[in-house]
Amino acid sequence: TESKLQLVHTHIRPFPDFPKKGILFRDICPILKDPAALTAVIDLFEEHVRKNHKQVDLIVGLDARGFLFGPLLAQRLGVGFVLVRKKGKLPGTTVSVAYDLEYGKAEAEIQEDAVAPGQKVLLIDDLLATGGTLYAACQLMKKQQAEVLGCMVVIELKELNGTDKLKPSQCFLPNSVL
Ligand code: PRP
Ligand code: HPA
Numbered sequence: 001t002e003s004k005l006q007l008v009h010t011h012i013r014p015f016p017d018f019p020k021k022g023i024l025f026r027d028i029c030p031i032l033k034d035p036a037a038l039t040a041v042i043d044l045f046e047e048h049v050r051k052n053h054k055q056v057d058l059i060v061g062l063d064a065r066g067f068l069f070g071p072l073l074a075q076r077l078g079v080g081f082v083l084v085r086k087k088g089k090l091p092g093t094t095v096s097v098a099y100d101l102e103y104g105k106a107e108a109e110i111q112e113d114a115v116a117p118g119q120k121v122l123l124i125d126d127l128l129a130t131g132g133t134l135y136a137a138c139q140l141m142k143k144q145q146a147e148v149l150g151c152m153v154v155i156e157l158k159e160l161n162g163t164d165k166l167k168p169s170q171c172f173l174p175n176s177v178l
Helices: 002-011 030-032 033-052 066-077 132-143 162-166
Strands: 014-015 025-028 058-064 080-086 093-101 104-111 120-128 149-157 175-177
Touching: 002 033, 014 175, 025 058, 030 033, 030 093, 030 175, 033 066, 033 149, 058 132, 066 080, 066 120, 093 132, 104 132, 120 132, 132 162, 149 162
Parallel strands: 058 080, 058 120, 120 149, 149 175
Antiparallel strands: 014 025, 080 104, 093 104
16 A cells, blocks of 8 residues: 555646646646556555445546546446536536635536435545535535545645545545645
């Protein structure tokens, strides 16, 4: 596990002043480019889920980088994958929630029938900053009466205290950075 964490950690690239001045952007593209690092990150998520959750019905991924990791994990677990998208991207009847970003505003949306009442879901994204995005996705799940088991991200920006916003949801955050 330590070596997997290390491998993932060395594949996170910081970019100063992107997309705006003052933001230190953590780029996960190197993880995707290296099959060993990508396998390691999915292994870490899978180990966490198998150890901590007896039953998971769906993995819910956040637009856009949650889509890169979520389906790989869902397939390992043998469960389905559901998309939480930015507003206006999903066809059919949808449910949406507005939220604030570290650098802007947005609206998260799911298809009305994406989750059934009582289904146990785990949310996944690449990164936790203020927690606004995952919090909005949790609100969407609760609106549809799904049971949120927890949230998982590759990277936590620790100094923004995003986990406070997500309480009482459990968070799995293998890589913390300041
Ligand atoms: C980033 C990141 C998370 C979110 C984290 O996505 O991938 O989804 O911000 O920020 P928060 O914890 O403060 O809400 P972004 O909104 O930039 O969208 P993108 O994935 O479409 O680039
Ligand atoms: N990296 C990627 N996405 C982000 C970041 C970051 O540093 N901050 C907010 N969203």
